[in-house]
Amino acid sequence: MNLGIRVKLSTMMFLEFFIWGAWFVTMGTYLTVTLKATGTQNAGAYATQSLGAIIAPFVIGLIADKYFSAQKILGVLHLLGAASLYYATTITDFDKFYPNILFYMIIYMPTLALVNSVSFKQMKNPSKEFPWIRVFGTFGWIVAGIVIGLLGWEKSGTLVLTFKMAAVASLILGLLSFTLPDTPPVKKGQKTTFGDIIGLDSIGLLKNRSYLIFFLASVAICVPLAFYYNFTNPFLNEVGVKKAAGVQAMGQVSELAFMAAMPLLFVRFGVKKMLAIGMLAWVLRYIFFAYGDAGSGYWMLIAGIVMHGICYDFFFVTGQIYTDNLAGERFKSAAQGFITLATYGVGMLIGSYISGPVVDKWKISETSHNWQSIWLIPAGIAAVVLIFFLLFFKDRTSMATKPGLDIEEPSAQTQI
Template sequence: MTSAIRIKLSIMMFLEFFIWGAWFVTLGTYLLRNLSATGTQVGVAFLTQSIGAIVAPFIIGLIADRFFSAQKILGVLHLAGAFLLWRASTSPDFGSFYPNILTYMILYMPTLALVNSIAFRQMQNPQKEFAPIRVLGTLGWIVAGLTIGWLNWEQSGSLQATFLMAAGASALLGLFSFTLPATPPVKSGQQSSSLGDMLGLDAIGLLKNPSYLIFFLASIAICIPLAFYYGFTNPFLNEVGMKKAAGVQSLGQVSELLFMLLIPVFFSRLGVKKMLAIGMLAWVLRYVCFAYGNAESNYWMLIAGIVLHGICYDFFFVTGQIYTDNLAGERFKSSAQGFITLATYGVGMLIGTLLSGRIFDAYQTSPTAHDWRMIWLIPAGIAVVVLLLFLLLFKDGNQPQAEAASSSYDQAPSLAEAN
């Protein structure tokens, strides 16, 4: 991979996650304060992410793997997204806001798999090459959060501007995408053998590998507590009195950035099972810190809970993306990335957002206060159960990731046979 391609891929990752971080972190606070939404409505708004993630494999499998180059689809989706974000910023109430953000997330969520697919197609050794490029996405999220804090949009009631900032970045990435390395469809001209193949579900053959099946189910389950973090961390931190909460939350992405740079080292020493288990354990610790932290004597627990996000995300999601890419093989890289997006941000987050909104409303103690200890202990308990079941059921033979993925792939039925 040349330096020019590496730079382009890094810019792509930076903008991809800057756009998401620019409005998503403060969405709950914006809806509660500016649009007078209920906790259930906040959950419904975050549910749009899950709907988009469920649609993603169909868009990727039907279009990116078969008909059009991935970088061109990425450009079109982000240009359309820029318009929808602008429309969302002008919405006066939740009823008019929701259709815009729902349509936007249906278009945005497939781009998460597209940027991974574009990057992986340029790499000879993803275990070593992916993390240094993906880390620019984390930096983009950090810059978005710091910008919101620096401009004091939370305290001044100006969170509407976050959607305009995201719209501008989306338009920029939309145009920039057309300059990215050509990533043509790998199954162009082939005849579909089944409806599932046409809709991008050919990667479902991965589930015939017992280890991958356990990973897939764990991915769904662990995203249930993740929904609590995405939906209610920013309202929680603002309610307990943290200043410039969005900016402080970017410490989670700083941690994510640092750990991501170390992923190649962890892969070679720990193997996939330990990496995934450490990520899930960090989930438990994060929510316990939030449950017992406050803005006074236990302020350090709030910071610790935020900083643990780096381990939560890198050790589980980035590990899972590379694990999936290794098992999928060349022909199904786009479909496989869309498939794991469906499991995590789709099914898992769908369940989590529905649950978290109802729990938020159930533990409201006054119009402006909540029993946050109970709100956070519930996802902590869910994460404990997922971790214990994963440790009992997932087998990787204590091999390093590259060897484990290779041997698992050799033992699994081919995806062509699975269809």
């Protein structure tokens, strides 16, 4: 890959995740403070991510893979996204905000797969080349959080500027996309079925008892995951954490560090221990949030955020690799699509609709909540999932000893 293409792909990845991180992390605070949204409304807005994840495979499977070059669709979607994000800055009530953000997520979520397609097309050895491109996406998310924190938009009540910042970045990426290397449709002229799109070809994996337990645990663990994505930023701002969005970016830094250590950890722990440690981290994270504060308990809040690397890498990345290894060459893509649809689609959707009413139930006043009671609920859910997994998951084989294992950077559609 020549330097010019590498720079373009790296910039594409940076902007792709900068756009998402620019508004997604602080949207809960914006909705609560500026639009006076309830916890249920807040969770409903975040649930649009899951709805977008469910619809995205159909956009890719029925349009991008068959009729148009990926970079052109990417450009059009981001130009539409820029208009939608800017329009969001003119909306003053939640009832109008919701359909707009739903529209945005429906057109944004497919771009996560499209940037991968454009990247892979230019690579001779994706397993070695892709991580060095994809890492710029994580940097983009981190930079967005740091910018918001440094400019003090949370404290000043001007989070509407996050949507304007994201709109400008989306416009730039939309225009840049048309200059990217051509990535023609890979299934032009081929018949695509509903089963192909949602990965039903891989459903046979569920006949493996251990994989079935893993699959059920994956869907269930996404319920407490929704609490983290939906309400961490409002929580941190409410308890008085300064530059909360910037502090949250430490989670992505942790993710990078643990990602680098994954190959060694696989050899040492194996699948069951890796997955269990990941779920245990979710339990501990929410306990830290429940009992931490912006004073003497500040270290607990930081620990909960930094544990993102363990929470995400140990469970979700391990699960992706476990799925890839069991599926075999024929069903690898279908299996990854199926598990992503089930977790970030169905699991997170359920979690969003549970988390909102829970937060509303423990609301004390217009500006405060009983966060200890709120956070102990996802901690309890994660603990139940962990116990279920430990009791019934029996596959103790070390992944590092199985033939054909190739540890790659996880799909962009599942990593943030």
